[in-house]
Amino acid sequence: MKCAGGARMGWRCYERMLMPPVQSTLKLNDGHEIPCIGFGTGQLNEATNRALGEAIVAGYRLIDTASRYRNEERVGSTVRDAAVPREALSITTKVWPDRFGFDRTLRAFDESLARLRLDSVEYYLLHWPAPWLDLYVESWRALIRLRDEGRVKSIGVANFDAEQIQRLADETGIPPAINQVELHTHFQQTALRTFHAQHGIATVAWSPLGRGRYLGDPTLVALAKEHGKTPAQVVLRWHYQSGVVAIPKSAKPERIRANIDIFDFVLDADDMAAIGAFDDPDGRIGADPDSFPR
Numbered sequence: 510m511k512c513a514g515g516a517r518m519g520w521r522c523y524e525r526m527l528m529p530p531v532q533s534t535l536k537l538n539d540g541h542e543i544p545c546i547g548f549g550t551g552q553l554n555e556a557t558n559r560a561l562g563e564a565i566v567a568g569y570r571l572i573d574t575a576s577r578y579r580n581e582e583r584v585g586s587t588v589r590d591a592a593v594p595r596e597a598l599s600i601t602t603k604v605w606p607d608r609f610g611f612d613r614t615l616r617a618f619d620e621s622l623a624r625l626r627l628d629s630v631e632y633y634l635l636h637w638p639a640p641w642l643d644l645y646v647e648s649w650r651a652l653i654r655l656r657d658e659g660r661v662k663s664i665g666v667a668n669f670d671a672e673q674i675q676r677l678a679d680e681t682g683i684p685p686a687i688n689q690v691e692l693h694t695h696f697q698q699t700a701l702r703t704f705h706a707q708h709g710i711a712t713v714a715w716s717p718l719g720r721g722r723y724l725g726d727p728t729l730v731a732l733a734k735e736h737g738k739t740p741a742q743v744v745l746r747w748h749y750q751s752g753v754v755a756i757p758k759s760a761k762p763e764r765i766r767a768n769i770d771i772f773d774f775v776l777d778a779d780d781m782a783a784i785g786a787f788d789d790p791d792g793r794i795g796a797d798p799d800s801f802p803r
């Protein structure tokens with residue numbers, strides 16, 4: 510295969526071909542970075558290898574998995590077979606609360622790496638706070654140990670509220686670098702995002718497309734038409750311009766490609782305000798961290 514310049518295709522050239530036109534990163538409060546968009550692998554099950562393979566070719570460099578998704582083996586094998594080197598990819602995995610506690614979390618991490626067949630991951634998160642166990646601070650100390658040992662680059666949480674994050678910072682001196690929460694056009698988490706911004710915590714949006722349920726809204730359809738994009742692309746661009754890392758999931762190649770093709774248009778202030786107006790404090794569609802997973 511030849512590059513545009515006629516030279517035989519080397520890695521750099523191939524990488525350029527695989528990269529989307531623009532893909533920036535957000536700086537984390539520990540000095541590392543996170544790509545502004547990622548690929549969610551929850552619920553992909555047997556489709557994981559094929560869909561994630563498509564995603565990597567489409568240009569996704571952040572991959573979201575969890576022990577709970579029972580697909581870490583598949584994620585690891587796809588990463589090993591990928592046409593991009595391991596160091597070009599950033600992997601998030603998470604510990605489920607049934608493995609909370611200092612030693613148990615360390616063991617859960619070892620098991621995740623064994624399933625992934627990797628030596629380290631970029632991001633390791635506590636999956637839910639499960640406050641009724643009162644073990645998340647102990648588990649957080651385990652994540653700090655893993656980070657200090659260099660087995661994880663950055664550590665974070667998912668589904669934590671401001672008070673729980675404050676407790677981690679107060680009791681250990683180390684705030685999370687990331688909080689991954691439900692966030693979409695109809696549940697915008699404005700107060701939590703303000704708290705994150707004050708503490709340099711990156712907001713990662715799960716269910717960034719609201720699981721597809723609002724994509725037929727006439728305002729989104731009109732914005733999409735105006736920009737020559739799809740409603741999903743408009744929503745993902747809104748996340749990007751809001752400084753939120755979105756991790757959309759799709760099993761369909763066309764959607765996988767389209768969902769990262771968001772770097773060639775800009776929403777203006779009126780567009781952003783029109784989407785901002787969808788916010789509904791009761792708009793949660795996923796599980797409530799106050800009671801899940803009991």
Ligand code: NDP
Nearest residue numbers: 549550551667715716717718719720721741757758759760
């Ligand atoms: P999403 O908002 O990403 O929506 C996924 C749904 O939207 C799927 O049904 C998909 O269908 C559909 N879809 C994807 N792209 C398009 C498109 N362009 N147009 C129309 N429909 C589309 O929700 P998820 O709940 O899947 O969240 C994404 C990721 O977040 C998960 O995969 C997981 O990695 C993570 N997550 C984390 C949680 C946590 O507690 N930390 C909780 C839940 C999720 P199809 O596949 O058929 O394209």
